[in-house]
Amino acid sequence: MFLVQFLIVLGCILIGARIGGIGLGVMGGMGxxxxxxxxxxxxxxxxxxxxxxxxxxxxxxxxxxxxGGLDYMIKIASGILRKNPKHxxxxxxxxxxxxxxxxxxxxxxxxxxxxIAEVSRRSGVRPERPLGMAVIASQFAIVASxxxxxxxxxxxxxxxxxxxxxxxxxxxxxxxxLGLFAACLIVNKTGKELKDxxxxxxxxQDPAFRAEMEQEEAVTETxxxxxxxKAVGFFLLGAIAVVIMGAVPSLRPAFDGKVMGMAxxxxxxxxxxxxxxxxxxxxxxxxxxxxxxxxxxxxxxVAIFGIAWLGDTLTAAYLEExxxxxxxxxxxxxxxxxxxxxxxxxMVNSQGATTAVLxxxxxxxxxPTHVILATFVAxxxxxxxxxxxxxxxxxxxxxxxxxxxxxxIFNHSFMLPGLLSMVFSILFGFLFAGIVL
Numbered sequence: 001m002f003l004v005q006f007l008i009v010l011g012c013i014l015i016g017a018r019i020g021g022i023g024l025g026v027m028g029g030m031g032x033x034x035x036x037x038x039x040x041x042x043x044x045x046x047x048x049x050x051x052x053x054x055x056x057x058x059x060x061x062x063x064x065x066x067x068g069g070l071d072y073m074i075k076i077a078s079g080i081l082r083k084n085p086k087h088x089x090x091x092x093x094x095x096x097x098x099x100x101x102x103x104x105x106x107x108x109x110x111x112x113x114x115x116i117a118e119v120s121r122r123s124g125v126r127p128e129r130p131l132g133m134a135v136i137a138s139q140f141a142i143v144a145s146x147x148x149x150x151x152x153x154x155x156x157x158x159x160x161x162x163x164x165x166x167x168x169x170x171x172x173x174x175x176x177x178l179g180l181f182a183a184c185l186i187v188n189k190t191g192k193e194l195k196d197x198x199x200x201x202x203x204x205q206d207p208a209f210r211a212e213m214e215q216e217e218a219v220t221e222t223x224x225x226x227x228x229x230k231a232v233g234f235f236l237l238g239a240i241a242v243v244i245m246g247a248v249p250s251l252r253p254a255f256d257g258k259v260m261g262m263a264x265x266x267x268x269x270x271x272x273x274x275x276x277x278x279x280x281x282x283x284x285x286x287x288x289x290x291x292x293x294x295x296x297x298x299x300x301x302v303a304i305f306g307i308a309w310l311g312d313t314l315t316a317a318y319l320e321e322x323x324x325x326x327x328x329x330x331x332x333x334x335x336x337x338x339x340x341x342x343x344x345x346x347m348v349n350s351q352g353a354t355t356a357v358l359x360x361x362x363x364x365x366x367x368p369t370h371v372i373l374a375t376f377v378a379x380x381x382x383x384x385x386x387x388x389x390x391x392x393x394x395x396x397x398x399x400x401x402x403x404x405x406x407x408x409i410f411n412h413s414f415m416l417p418g419l420l421s422m423v424f425s426i427l428f429g430f431l432f433a434g435i436v437l
Contacts, residue, residue, distance in 0.1 A: 059274040092134040
């Protein structure tokens with residue numbers, strides 16, 4: 001019976017991922033209806049705190065975007081890239097890493113991808129290298145962002161074990177940063193140099209294409225709203241406050257002898273940040289809810305609502321059996337939990353949803369906390385199947401033809417950067433988790 005129910009859950013995940021948008025969430029609800037009404041499984045409680053934490057962060061980030069904050073950050077990033085053209089394979093992923101770390105979503109990388117493609121081409125660097133690493137870095141930085149949905153969810157689940165936001169970031173930030181740097185060292189030497197690349201040489205035979213490549217394009221300046229700097233300042237202060245209060249619980253108020261939890265702390269701080277941005281910067285109210293950050297955040301909330309509730313219901317019904325099966329594997333190879341995280345993230349295309357489904361499972365089966373944190377980066381499996389938005393955008397922006405999806409689909413330009421970054425980050429994760437915990 002478990003196998004049939006598991007296949008139903010898996011089918012809902014696959015169909016929801018194919019639908020896209022809020023598909024994961026609504027298909028999770030359909031799967032839950034089948035488990036409850038057909039098989040008689042008792043639904044568990046939905047992850048309300050996780051959803052509300054994400055909602056509060058999305059409110060603040062959306063207000064910042066509407067006030068021009070993201071445009072201001074993009075301008076700074078573009079300037080850094082243009083000043084360091086020869087080292088762009090290392091600088092580009094660093095820029096997208098910190099971009100995502102501050103914004104809490106990897107989709108902000110869209111804005112700097114055309115700059116990376118242009119600067120690398122002009123400097124004679126094979127664009128595939130910096131574009132591939134930049135996209136991977138924009139994904140991996142999710143687990144290093146104090147306001148990302150996946151991190152917020154992870155902290156919410158691990159807090160009963162005494163794990164703070166500071167503990168999580170002290171593992172994920174150095175592990176992913178060093179892992180990405182190690183991958184850059186290898187990727188910087190892969191593939192032929194741009195001038196020797198057969199596809200680029202073929203395209204250069206076209207006079208119109210050659211003329212387009214050789215002409216100097218004017219750098220257009222994006223108009224920055226006067227309130228942009230203030231919006232970014234408020235947002236960063238809120239993020240810093242969350243990190244500090246997460247690392248030092250004594251800074252939070254206590255009620256009945258118990259310190260206020262991080263769920264309520266994040267919700268209060270980020271809603272306050274959103275209010276300050278709206279009151280001081282006065283962004284257009286319609287732009288707040290129409291921006292890309294708001295849409296991406298709301299999709300994440302719906303996905304977590306349905307799919308996490310579905311997964312938790314199935315796990316709770318067969319908890320003892322799952323404990324025996326998974327714990328046996330994990331005892332022999334603790335890193336095997338990373339494979340489960342990676343596989344599910346490939347299917348659902350959501351770090352937040354993957355976290356919400358599997359981290360509670362890891363906790364339920366008694367997986368050591370250091371293993372959960374060390375393998376947490378494995379929720380970034382987006383790159384495996386090349387259908388992630390920034391991947392497609394990178395291919396389109398690289399007019400030299402070096403960034404591509406191969407003949408066999410999986411031999412694409414992001415596979416090597418992604419796998420190298422994943423392996424190195426997990427290895428560093430175990431190192432830092434052993435030190436921090």
